[in-house]
Every structure is written in structure tokens, then in C-alpha cells.
Amino acid sequence: MPVPSVALPPRPLLRDDVYARIRDAIVDGTLAPQEQLRDTELATWLGVSRTPVREALLELARAGLVRAVPGRSTVVAPLEDRQVRDAQAVVAAMHALVVREAVPRLDAEDLQRMRAANDAFAAAQRAGDTDAALRADEAFHRIAVEVSGNAAAAAVIAQYEPVLHRAERLRFASHEGAASVARHRALIDLCAAGDAEGAARVAEQTWQSLAAPAPIEGPDA
Known part of the structure; x- marks a missing residue:
């Protein structure tokens, strides 16, 4: 099927929504420093599958907002x-x-x-x-x-x-x-x-x- 010539209204991608929600929760302190982040719990909270949550956590790690800790999965990074x-x-x-x-x-x-x-x-x-x-x-x-x-x-x-x-x-x-x-x-x-x-x-x-x-x-x- 060819790409339609009429553009649809722009809509944020699901992973971007998930990233923004988790990011904002870290910035405003809802998710505290050193708090463990379990993708299953985050997925349930946001009403999405685990895939966009995992993608968001990878992006947040690159931004320095979360950190992978051996034996503890992923945690909110402390502010250093x-x-x-x-x-x-x-x-x-x-x-x-x-x-x-x-x-x-x-x-x-x-x-x-x-x-x-x-x-x-x-x-x-x-x-x-x-x-x-x-x-x-x-x-x-x-x-x-x-x-x-x-x-x-x-x-x-x-x-x-x-x-x-x-x-x-x-x-x-x-x-x-x-x-x-x-x-x-x-x-x-x-x-x-x-x-x-x-x-x-x-x-x-x-x-x-x-x-x-x-x-x-x-x-x-």
C-alpha cells in the first residue's frame, strides 16, 4: 500500500509519552533517588507494555537520570x-x-x-x-x-x-x-x-x- 499523500495530525509516539512520564516523576521527586525501578510496575502504572518502559529507561540512563546497579536492576540516579x-x-x-x-x-x-x-x-x-x-x-x-x-x-x-x-x-x-x-x-x-x-x-x-x-x-x- 503506498504512503497516503494526506498527512495525519502529529501524535507523540508511545515511547515518548512513557519517557516523559517517568522523566517528570524523577524530576519532581515522585520517584526518589536510589528508588528501584521495576519495568513491570512502571508498565502497570502507565498502562502500557514493558517494551516502551524498557526503551524509556535506556534513554533515561543516557540522560543520567537512572542508573543500572548490579543485583538491584535499575534505580533512580542520585543527584551528584x-x-x-x-x-x-x-x-x-x-x-x-x-x-x-x-x-x-x-x-x-x-x-x-x-x-x-x-x-x-x-x-x-x-x-x-x-x-x-x-x-x-x-x-x-x-x-x-x-x-x-x-x-x-x-x-x-x-x-x-x-x-x-x-x-x-x-x-x-x-x-x-x-x-x-x-x-x-x-x-x-x-x-x-x-x-x-x-x-x-x-x-x-x-x-x-x-x-x-x-x-x-x-x-x-
Whole structure:
């Protein structure tokens, strides 16, 4: 049968859905560091077969979110200084790259979306709503990623940024979260002025400002 000429509406692949659900559960702490991950239990929880769960766990291992432990199958990886620093260096460089490429393409609507996301971020900070702050921060930075059109950089960011989101929960509960609001404003101003290099430097500094936390041990450590 020939491939139909009319494209169907895009739909996330099942394995991508499974990956996102497990990833988010690790990032938000539902699945704690050192917690054992059994594919049968995860499959039952998500209502899927074991195959997409195993595929998701392999991807999560590559991202540093889970770890294979001899005799214990797979566990949620602890949040360690070296892991955060490595992901931080890569993600900061990729965000600098996409901002540099996005600045000449940003229009008034894009800048307004950035301001709105930063306002939402500031409001979440004032309310002490860490989940909302993380969502707003992600929405803010995603604009430049989308506008740049750099699919390779977007893929690298998507792989390693979840590691930093775990650490960001600690940052956004501290004074560093308030400092991020000011950095966002500076980034918007530089983008509006067409200063690609200045905006790229601020973008990189924003991600480099994330201090690596002390290792988090799970209940079975």
C-alpha cells in the first residue's frame, strides 16, 4: 500500500509519552533517588507494555537520570555534583548557541512571550510555587530554542536539561530564583536591542549560575 499523500495530525509516539512520564516523576521527586525501578510496575502504572518502559529507561540512563546497579536492576540516579556540572556546561553552551541564532529572528510577539513567561516566573517565585516557577522558566527559555530552529541543539538540551531541572528545584526555593528574574529581564533587553553576543553571554551565565547541590541520598543508600 503506498504512503497516503494526506498527512495525519502529529501524535507523540508511545515511547515518548512513557519517557516523559517517568522523566517528570524523577524530576519532581515522585520517584526518589536510589528508588528501584521495576519495568513491570512502571508498565502497570502507565498502562502500557514493558517494551516502551524498557526503551524509556535506556534513554533515561543516557540522560543520567537512572542508573543500572548490579543485583538491584535499575534505580533512580542520585543527584551528584559531577553530573550537574557536566549537564550544566553542555546545556549552558547550547542555550548560548540558540540565543545567538535566535536574536536576529525574534519579533515583537516573541519578545512579548518572553516577558509574559518571565512575569509568570516572578509571580510563581513570590507565591513560593516551585512547580509553576519551573514551568514558566522552561517556557521562557524554550522560545529562543524554537525560534533558532536548531534541531540538534534542541535535542541536546532536551536530553540533559532534566538533570538540571532536578537541581533547579533547590535553586528556585532560594534567593537564586529571584536573581533569575533579573537575568531574564536583562536577556530580553539584549534580545530587543539586537545584541546577539551579549544575549548569548547572559543566557550562558544564567545556566552557569545553577550551583551544584550536595548529593541527595535515597532511603536505601
